[in-house]
Amino acid sequence: MSRMQIVHDRPEVLIIGAGPAGYFAALQLIEEGLRPIVLDRGKDVRARRRDLKKVQQFGEVDPDSNYCFGEGGAGTYSDGKLYTRSHKRGRIQKILELLVEHGAKKEILTDAHPHIGSNKLPGIISTIRKTIEDHGGQVHFNTRVIDFITRDQKVHGVISASGEHYTAASTILATGHSARDIFDLLEEKGIELELKPFALGVRVEHPQEFVDRAQLHHYPRHENIGAADYKLRSQVKDRGVYSFCMCPGGLIVPAATQPGELVVNGMSLSRRDSPYANSGIVVEITEEDLAPYTKNRPAFAGIEFQRAVEQKLFEYGDGSQKAPAQRIIDFLKGEKSTELPDTSYIPGIYSAPLHELLPEFVVERLRKAFVHFDKKMKGYLHKDAVMVGTESRTSSPIRIPRSEDFVHIRWEGLYPCGEGAGYAGGIISAALDGANCAKAVAQKYRENNH
Secondary structure, eight states, X not given: OTTOOOOTTSOEEEEEOOSHHHHHHHHHHHHHTOEEEEEOSSOOTTTHHXXXXXXXHHOOOBTXXXXXXXXXXXXXXXXXXXXXXXXXXXXHHHHHHHHHHTXXXXXXXXXXXXXXXXXXXXXXXXXXXXXXXXTTOEEESSOOEEEEEEETTEEEEEEETTOOEEEOSOEEEOOOTTOHHHHHHHHHTTOOOXXXXXXXXXXXXXXXXXXXXXXXXXXXXXXXXXXXXXXOEEEETTEEEEEEEEETTEEEEEOOSSTTOOOEEEEEOTTOOOSEEEEXXXXXXXXXXTGGGOSSOGGGHHHHHHHHHHHHHHHHTTSSSOEEEEEHHHHHHTOOOSSOOOOSOTTOEEEOOHHHHSOHHHHHHHHHXXXXXXXXXXXXXXXTOEEEEEEOOSSOSEEOOBOTTSSBSSOBTEEEOTTTTTSOOSHHHHHHHHHHHHHHHHHHHHHHTO
């Protein structure tokens, strides 16, 4: 930690969001000699667990504390995979080293596909917070931003739901891909937004034994060999259909951020010892697909599409977080499953005609992709392969445009970063984007105070 400075009396920078982009921005600001003030709408990483239990067992979704919102962001309780292709963004090794300094196992420095696990991440994240606070930064939980303080095309700070004003020359916005209220607020303040392609589909769950046999060609696997995974992609009618956030030995979890919607995600614990393997199988969604949703608020077409699918699947059910599901073999035949296999999804699943509930263009591409996947990975169309809906939060459907120096293209003082701003897709890429954003803030400060 020798590169860290004590910043109690240094100029303050606001950071909205305590996910990987926000926390690694805070660490970088401390290294640059600036004081981070982190505001997060949710609870600290351990207190979040009680709200996750309420979602799992009782179907109660807290809009400020769930699998997406709270300290550590969405990645904390949805696997902790650290693989990224974002090598051009900066030193991935530095991010991994910081994670090791805060409690991650040293193997992540050399593993080809490093992974921490959702049972280990909370301790690491709380240790990162301690580093931020020990060096003079601050972290405020249960602090939902409801307004920006703007004047003369410049963001001067924010106002919280409790009415408290936080002001600073620079505000780093790192709110994640599901903070829809922040996008509404930005639009209300006249801050430019633009539509961004994303993907939507389902979670597909197989017995882990099948994946091991298919990928390792024997079972049981050797005790020193981890649960096998897979990566699949197909091109169907000019759209990519691909596996996303594959979780070997994992669990499917409820990831809704508001009551009245059905969203699922995947995670693995560090041992990856669940008898199930799951992966998002998603279809690329483009502006052409969103044409019916672009009439009133063009930049929000993706959100409106997501919302329509999530609410439709929720309304089909019984008002809980039980998820609609269908065996893949029945989906291909256009038949509702008469019964379903066991699943890792704790709220439970029920049989539903996903071939009727999902958008037609998504259904058509999923069907053709599944057949193609079976040719690539023999037996993929397993009798117990079940699809669970819906996997809809793969990335932000909105981008907040910024210049090369990370500041918003028209609003001085606002630095959008990470997944929510449309510039990252995962823990490492978000952390890198947050750190790079913090460097840009520090550079601007030096220029103004030279």
